[in-house]
Amino acid sequence: MERKAEGTQRKETRWVSTTDLQKILENWAEKGVLVAPTKVNGEVLFQRIRDIREICWDEDYVNSLVPPKEFVLPNEERLLSYRRTDDQNWVVEVCSEENQETILFGVRSCDVAGLAYLDRFLLGEMFSRPDLADPQYKAKREKFILISIVCQKAAPTCMCVCCDGGPALTEGFDWQLTRLTDGWLVEIGSEKGEKLATGFHYLLQPATDEAIKEQKERVATIIRTFDQYSPDERVPTMAAGRMVSRPLLKEEFWSRIGSRCVECGGCAFICPTCFCFNVVDRPLSPSLQEGDANELAFCPLLVGFNGKGADYERVRYRDCCMLQGFVRQAGGIYPRRTTGERCKTRFFHKLSWQFLGRMNRLGCTGCGRCLRTCLGEVGISRVATEMTEALAEKKLAPAGVTAPKREHQRGHPK
Amino acid sequence: MNEERAFFDHNGLYTPTLLRVTAIEDEIPAEAVTGPIKNFVLERNGIDFRPGQFAQVTVFGAGEVPISLSSPPSLSDRIILTVRAAGFVTGALHQIRPGDVIGFRGPCGNGFPIEPCIGQDILFVAGGIGLAPLRGLLWELLFRRQDFGRILLLYGARTPRDLLYQYQIPEWQEKGVEVFQSVDVGDGVWEKRTETPRKVGVVTTLFQEIKIDPQRTVAFVCGPPVMIRFALLGLTRDLHIAPERCFATLERHMKCGVGKCGHCIVADKYVCMDGPVFSLAELEKMAVIEEPW
Numbered sequence: 001m002e003r004k005a006e007g008t009q010r011k012e013t014r015w016v017s018t019t020d021l022q023k024i025l026e027n028w029a030e031k032g033v034l035v036a037p038t039k040v041n042g043e044v045l046f047q048r049i050r051d052i053r054e055i056c057w058d059e060d061y062v063n064s065l066v067p068p069k070e071f072v073l074p075n076e077e078r079l080l081s082y083r084r085t086d087d088q089n090w091v092v093e094v095c096s097e098e099n100q101e102t103i104l105f106g107v108r109s110c111d112v113a114g115l116a117y118l119d120r121f122l123l124g125e126m127f128s129r130p131d132l133a134d135p136q137y138k139a140k141r142e143k144f145i146l147i148s149i150v151c152q153k154a155a156p157t158c159m160c161v162c163c164d165g166g167p168a169l170t171e172g173f174d175w176q177l178t179r180l181t182d183g184w185l186v187e188i189g190s191e192k193g194e195k196l197a198t199g200f201h202y203l204l205q206p207a208t209d210e211a212i213k214e215q216k217e218r219v220a221t222i223i224r225t226f227d228q229y230s231p232d233e234r235v236p237t238m239a240a241g242r243m244v245s246r247p248l249l250k251e252e253f254w255s256r257i258g259s260r261c262v263e264c265g266g267c268a269f270i271c272p273t274c275f276c277f278n279v280v281d282r283p284l285s286p287s288l289q290e291g292d293a294n295e296l297a298f299c300p301l302l303v304g305f306n307g308k309g310a311d312y313e314r315v316r317y318r319d320c321c322m323l324q325g326f327v328r329q330a331g332g333i334y335p336r337r338t339t340g341e342r343c344k345t346r347f348f349h350k351l352s353w354q355f356l357g358r359m360n361r362l363g364c365t366g367c368g369r370c371l372r373t374c375l376g377e378v379g380i381s382r383v384a385t386e387m388t389e390a391l392a393e394k395k396l397a398p399a400g401v402t403a404p405k406r407e408h409q410r411g412h413p414k
Numbered sequence: 415m416n417e418e419r420a421f422f423d424h425n426g427l428y429t430p431t432l433l434r435v436t437a438i439e440d441e442i443p444a445e446a447v448t449g450p451i452k453n454f455v456l457e458r459n460g461i462d463f464r465p466g467q468f469a470q471v472t473v474f475g476a477g478e479v480p481i482s483l484s485s486p487p488s489l490s491d492r493i494i495l496t497v498r499a500a501g502f503v504t505g506a507l508h509q510i511r512p513g514d515v516i517g518f519r520g521p522c523g524n525g526f527p528i529e530p531c532i533g534q535d536i537l538f539v540a541g542g543i544g545l546a547p548l549r550g551l552l553w554e555l556l557f558r559r560q561d562f563g564r565i566l567l568l569y570g571a572r573t574p575r576d577l578l579y580q581y582q583i584p585e586w587q588e589k590g591v592e593v594f595q596s597v598d599v600g601d602g603v604w605e606k607r608t609e610t611p612r613k614v615g616v617v618t619t620l621f622q623e624i625k626i627d628p629q630r631t632v633a634f635v636c637g638p639p640v641m642i643r644f645a646l647l648g649l650t651r652d653l654h655i656a657p658e659r660c661f662a663t664l665e666r667h668m669k670c671g672v673g674k675c676g677h678c679i680v681a682d683k684y685v686c687m688d689g690p691v692f693s694l695a696e697l698e699k700m701a702v703i704e705e706p707w
């Protein structure tokens with residue numbers, strides 16, 4: 001596959017000065033919604049801002065603590081609500097929200113690639129069923145204008161270069177900005193981006209050949225610094241992909257990796273490409289009656305079901321395939337009982353050729369967040385490195401003597 | 415297919431259609447090993463589907479679960495669900511009364527391939543409540559009986575009390591279905607009767623009772639995972655049916671039914687969208703990565 005970071009495709013380009021870029025954002029913040037990186041207690045987070053002085057500019061951070069998927073696939077979201085109208089009847093109310101056009105400013109390439117991944121899945125393209133697009137996601141996503149900023153400094157955990165996730169992209173963004181010695185190069189990547197450029201045409205100027213050349217050089221330089229910044233973290237994604245796709249790794253390998261997972265779910269919650277969610281129905285206002293207190297303490301849902309509650313909501317919230325209950329079925333049927341089996345599934349989904357084929361890209365964009373989040377060092381590049389090591393070990397000791405015994409596994413006690 | 419799309423378009427992907435439960439029948443008593451199983455007869459409301467598809471069924475106040483449609487689409491005035499009280503939501507479903515409304519989202523999934531079966535012999539292998547999704551297909555075939563060759567049904571359950579749809583078996587036999595049944599444990603009476611050929615033992619022991627032509631037989635399997643595994647093994651090894659001619663329907667934890675929540679993944683397949691019906695050839699490929707049964 002061609003590396004997107006090298007930017008082979010020719011895009012429409014403009015040039016903007018720093019003051020004019022600020023004017024564009026200022027103007028937008030006044031009449032629309034502007035979401036931008038801000039600094040909160042030393043961490044960088046995306047937030048809606050009204051004053052552009054709150055923006056934490058690209059030179060001050062590598063990436064935000066959590067990806068901006070929060071704005072299109074919130075941690076918790078109501079799908080619908082329903083109400084009992086009489087003894088036997090219910091009415092369902094769909095929640096439709098009015099979303100305002102929103103500029104998401106300062107997104108990094110890996111997160112742009114993450115959103116493109118979510119689009120392909122949640123908008124039904126992967127199944128060629130756009131008619132089955134997720135309505136809640138679509139409504140929000142359509143209103144978002146992505147202005148990304150090309151990274152010029154990589155963190156030790158960054159590995160977008162190995163995952164087609166950056167540091168610069170050729171698609172997925174509406175505008176892609178690159179900071180130059182003077183001003184910014186603006187690459188326009190979509191119709192939305194063109195519309196925005198038309199709207200602010202008086203602040204944009206044609207990009208000079210020098211500006212385009214400088215941008216290319218800067219991207220080439222940053223790609224070189226990846227080796228310098230993170231020689232060890234450079235994920236051998238292709239090698240790892242081969243190993244999960246075939247699959248070449250034995251159960252012992254996965255139980256060893258799995259034994260380090262404490263099932264916190266963090267890896268999926270902070271991953272820009274993870275979309276899995278759980279759904280529950282819960283009473284909105286359980287009308288409590290005397291004697292309900294105990295029931296409520298043990299199972300709030302039951303109070304509702306006994307017919308005393310009348311209003312319910314159905315909400316979805318983030319879920320993670322590393323958690324034990326993710327695939328639990330009624331009747332004691334329990335696929336992927338151990339953390340090891342669940343690790344295998346997770347990395348298969350992220351790195352395999354099978355999913356690469358279905359999704360048109362790897363399930364990892366190289367943001368490095370799981371590496372920083374995981375308490376048990378089950379971050380993706382760490383595991384990918386171990387995969388290649390395991391294969392090397394096997395070559396040296398074909399009898400598999402290096403594989404540890406089945407360690408403690410957190411299976412379902414049943 | 416188009417009608418299905420229209421159905422989701424019209425309602426919004428996650429919004430259930432309200433359907434009234436017109437009748438509720440006890441199928442299996444609570445004392446049976448599998449616990450209580452009931453049939454819920456729903457008004458049809460113009461919903462089109464194929465045998466083997468399922469729906470996301472909302473029990474208001476409790477939640478939503480995937481349930482197979484166990485009646486044939488040609489039965490035009492109703493949809494029947496056969497449900498075991500297996501947990502919280504299905505338990506709540508068992509408490510509703512005729513006249514109550516439930517939520518219906520679907521049909522979901524691919525369903526059984528029927529057209530390729532024309533002119534072929536059909537072999538059903540079912541275990542326990544696994545007969546529910548297969549019954550829709552069986553009846554659909556019987557509505558156009560002349561299109562198909564022999565139809566055989568091998569059905570097994572834990573005990574005689576756990577066998578589903580016993581009252582329909584004479585009708586199936588009349589229409590030329592060769593029915594063979596088994597129970598894991600007999601009750602001293604059942605095994606002595608002779609309405610259908612029967613055996614005490616797991617359902618795969620019935621394979622010895624039948625003679626088929628593997629070149630012209632298509633097999634459909636549904637049941638608990640272990641049973642699926644052994645049935646598929648028997649079909650290919652003992653009865654010599656090609657993997658492309660064996661189909662099984664899988665069950666997985668599902669939250670959305672429309673390829674969004676990620677719960678139903680097996681290897682590189684989403685059971686709710688790519689399945690729940692898979693050929694053994696596909697299942698074998700999946701099994702290299704992750705055991706689907």
Ligand SMILES: Cc1cc2nc3c(=O)[nH]c(=O)nc-3n(C[C@H](O)[C@H](O)[C@H](O)COP(=O)(O)OP(=O)(O)OC[C@H]3O[C@@H](n4cnc5c(N)ncnc54)[C@H](O)[C@@H]3O)c2cc1C
Pocket residue numbers: 328329330331468477478479480481482483484495496497498499500501502503504505543546547664665666667668669690
């Ligand atoms: C395609 C398909 C068809 C099915 N057809 C039938 C049928 O015709 N008749 C029938 O009785 N049962 C059927 N089931 C199984 C039925 O969906 C489960 O028994 C039911 O989900 C259990 O939910 P619960 O709340 O009662 O149990 P709990 O154990 O309380 O489950 C809690 C939650 O876990 C999830 N869950 C648990 N078990 C399953 C499971 N086996 N499958 C999916 N999600 C699960 C559900 O989301 C549920 O809300 C089918 C399942 C699938 C996937």
Ligand code: SF4
Pocket residue numbers: 260261262263264265266267268322323373374375376377378379
């Ligand atoms: S792999 Fe790490 S981050 Fe993910 S659930 Fe396990 S401990 Fe948490």
Ligand code: SF4
Pocket residue numbers: 267270271272273350363364365366367368369370371380
């Ligand atoms: S798997 Fe890890 S490094 Fe890859 S995109 Fe997800 S959080 Fe980032």
Ligand code: FES
Pocket residue numbers: 667668669670671672673674675676677678679684685686687
């Ligand atoms: S049930 Fe949600 S993705 Fe299949």
